[in-house]
Amino acid sequence: MAITFELIKQCSKTGARAGRLYTPHGVFETPIFMPVGTQATVKAMSPDELKAMGAGIILSNTYHLYLRPGHELVAEAGGLHGFMHWDRGILTDSGGFQVFSLGPLRKITEEGVAFRSHIDGSKHFLSPEKATEIQMALGADIIMAFDECVPYPAEYDYAKASTERTTRWAERCKKAHTRKDQALFGIVQGGMYKDLRAMSARDLVAMDFPGYAVGGLSVGEPKPLMYEILEYTVPLLPANKPRYLMGVGTPDCLVEGVMYGIDMFDCVFPTRVARNGTVMTSRGKLVVKNAEYARDFRPIDPDCECYTCRNFSRAYIRHLLKAEEIFGLRLTTIHNLHFLLNFMRNMRKAILEDRFLAFRQEFRAQYQLH
């Protein structure tokens, strides 16, 4: 198997767990946050900067890379690893989420999804087989089954039909997937319906994937509902396989996800808000672009040891952002990613020392949830 998961420590009071993920491009400690590099680059960052802050796996995007520069070109360059000069782990999503998000630009059938490119309007067709072929060409360590992310809210009948189709598509992906040096993960759907989640989990677990994602959460539903579904779904997944919660990356949701037994996370949140001038600190978010920081010569977060906080002030970063300078976006992105990766390391340490609940409590007391 390309990917194996070693369970190191199970929290005695919650579902939280610390583990190790063995991949063809290194061994990574879980729980892990995976920075998003949609177009074969984590926006504003260099691979070396990501390494310096301890990033292990990054996520890249089948839909975007298929359209530009094209998966054959990436394969010619030695796959994504060679193309973007990244020798640690890579996970590619299946493109399902993106094509389903295209709305009127796409049409779903049992066979797959016909859609038009958001770049030039050209016509394309993505099926389980095609999504798998593209991901094999991209050559990530972990690839994802082609699924429909059930929107929120969704009628029961729609959610059921969609989830059943996602299961049939998962079978087709598994059949199409032939690369032994990469792992194909299944994605549990089912919307906000517990019986559909149970059905999805049961059917996918029967197919024996090397890892499982929980999809269709963080799609607009209230957080308590998301946590309820997560709490219900995770125990349905095998304990000896990695569990990945897709699209989640705010500190509060990361803590809850870990508590319910999730090992892997990804989200554009830290990099996207960074480019907007919002940074995370141990006390909550800080909009460094705001006028109140114009003469604030302290670092973003005095407790942070990232390159940004070691060398630059809020006043300087604010100036760069106001002046629309690229270096400002670099500095806020570096801080936010470092903050989240470090946050995950601290959570892991708490799990290893069996004090995860205390960590969670302290976090919730300090961090202004928003």
Added chain:
Amino acid sequence: MAITFELIKQCSKTGARAGRLYTPHGVFETPIFMPVGTQATVKAMSPDELKAMGAGIILSNTYHLYLRPGHELVAEAGGLHGFMHWDRGILTDSGGFQVFSLGPLRKITEEGVAFRSHIDGSKHFLSPEKATEIQMALGADIIMAFDECVPYPAEYDYAKASTERTTRWAERCKKAHTRKDQALFGIVQGGMYKDLRAMSARDLVAMDFPGYAVGGLSVGEPKPLMYEILEYTVPLLPANKPRYLMGVGTPDCLVEGVMYGIDMFDCVFPTRVARNGTVMTSRGKLVVKNAEYARDFRPIDPDCECYTCRNFSRAYIRHLLKAEEIFGLRLTTIHNLHFLLNFMRNMRKAILEDRFLAFRQEFRAQYQLH
């Protein structure tokens, strides 16, 4: 004196010379190219990346920093060095060039220049005293006298009156300048008129500045005319002071400038064209954004040892630029600056080994001038 210049080697056949510039923030080898960091940041670059490629002095901009974030704020942050976390040399221009470029937004009198901000239209007044005060607050190692860059073409009478005023303004700058830890350079003007250049040089040399710039060149005149004026003007400047040719930074002009005895250069050219997808190589320019490089997996310049060329292909860089990814701009900027800094080092080596003319000949044979 804050700045001293040591002449190490004089070319036996041309005016080219190798030297050392001693500043409060280090000793730098000349001839030197100074990357431009208009708004207290060299666009897309970090200070560490600049250091890694051997940058010694960077240029920043009085006009821009006065308007945003304001020179008092920069002074509070410990001056430009502290504000932008750069512990090597900094040179600030006087703002003259920018306010004169504002066209209908400015009005010139003997006292100074009234202008409106390009950012918010607010009213301001820049005089020799004000420009010097701002530059003292910014705290660069080298600051420039407030001058008018005579436009091209200009009538003789206009050029004469402007140049005489620039000389009177230089005297006022000298009087206003009280910081002992920074050097104030005079700027020779005179347009394309040799007698005015002679007058300007004579008057400024009489004031005994620690260094001299040649201004008002590379403002749209044909290159042969620029070289003619340069060849005429440089010998009028004292040999024991550094000579700075403002706004020049294409490889062919750098070679000619060095040949006529210039020690310091600055230009937005390498960083600006980089962000446009154009890179310099030992053979001439290469528009890496072009379709012909889509599947070109070679580095930009196989002879270049910069971070970009050591790790990334033309195909990847082209992809990043087409996808409008920040990392693409970073990679082309790194290459172009490294290329120019290395080019200057190679010229210096040729001067030290007294083979500068051969270097120039070889360069002109290889490099496609454009």
